[in-house]
Amino acid sequence: MMKQRYRLMPSVDHYSCMVVLRGRAGYLEETRKLIEDMPTEPRAGVWAALLRACTIHKAFDLREYIGKHLINLQPNHSGGYALLANLYSRCQKWDSTAQIRKLMKEKGVKKIPRYSWIEVNGAIHEFTAFDRSNSESYSLNEMMDSL
Numbered sequence: 001m002m003k004q005r006y007r008l009m010p011s012v013d014h015y016s017c018m019v020v021l022r023g024r025a026g027y028l029e030e031t032r033k034l035i036e037d038m039p040t041e042p043r044a045g046v047w048a049a050l051l052r053a054c055t056i057h058k059a060f061d062l063r064e065y066i067g068k069h070l071i072n073l074q075p076n077h078s079g080g081y082a083l084l085a086n087l088y089s090r091c092q093k094w095d096s097t098a099q100i101r102k103l104m105k106e107k108g109v110k111k112i113p114r115y116s117w118i119e120v121n122g123a124i125h126e127f128t129a130f131d132r133s134n135s136e137s138y139s140l141n142e143m144m145d146s147l
Helices: 002-006 012-024 028-036 044-056 060-073 078-090 094-107 137-146
Strands: 115-120 123-128
Touching: 012 028, 012 044, 028 044, 028 060, 044 060, 044 078, 060 078, 078 094
Parallel strands: none
Antiparallel strands: 115 123
């Protein structure tokens, strides 16, 4: 429609918006086809947007397909592996979960730690997800639990 009506070629950003909107509305297979028919190679973020919609709508088969596709697109990035391993864990497919973790190890793919920062009395404290080495971790977790 953009091409005919407005004489504009849709960019990857336009397609990304369509993926988010159509995916959230539940048009998952149509959205997958939209991505596959894009005139340019879709970025991993476009596939990740559909993956989030699959999570919302519990479309596990399509989510598995996208997870494998993300691994092919970015074989050295831990994101696709983690998404697939988590999916398999939720479905209690323990052999598949172990296989993904083994594949990560064989390829030397490491999970990237995520960080959070909090400022208390002018001092900035850094926390790594699931790391208990910071002396303030325990009291911070207690405070967060009380909220």
